[in-house]
Amino acid sequence: MNKNNPADRLRIIRKSKGWSLQDVERNSNGKWKAVVIGSYERADRAISLKKAISLMDFYQVPVSELFPDIPPQVSTRSIALDLVKLSAEQSEYSSTIQRFARGICDRRKDWNGQVLTVRVNDLQFLAMLSQQGEPELLAELEKLGLIKA
Structure with a gap:
């Protein structure tokens, strides 16, 4: 086999x-x-x-x-999520990201409220939550201006 x-x-x-x-x-x-x-x-x-x-x-x-030999398209980098801009966003899409960010902040005990580093594993999980692939998720976050340079 x-x-x-x-x-x-x-x-x-x-x-x-x-x-x-x-x-x-x-x-x-x-x-x-x-x-x-x-x-x-x-x-x-x-x-x-x-x-x-x-x-x-x-x-x-x-x-x-x-087809297990075909690796999934995944990001190899972490991103900095702008929590200030995220809190100003008002959409069903942004509310999912807001809940996700709050959960990570609570878990990490990171309450600065400005920026959240979203690690590779976090990004993969967020893509699953938002029911899209990572490339699409990253493009959407960029479009909304939520990725901090």
Whole structure:
């Protein structure tokens, strides 16, 4: 078994849920037939991108898990978040960032209220909270003028 092969990854993902091929068929109400899933996992049958996306949605696993060698686009730097400008922002988007920043400040016991250094891991988590990738998050923060130089 090659853990980097998408067909093998399908099997690993299914088994990580503790499901047999029959469990997949039963839990999908017959949408995904055991024989078809088995043929995808053995690479006897090609799976289209559309079906792969649908199957990963059913498994509740990101499609990127089929391709573990492709690194996610992540920032390698921390940023300084301008808390003064952030507090003046009035939108649903900024309220998510405000709650996130407050949580980090409380956890770090950092109450200067001017600038917050958002570390790489914090940035990844904030991207997940805002339901976007890190590049999009950084672009949005730049557009709002919330990144302090």
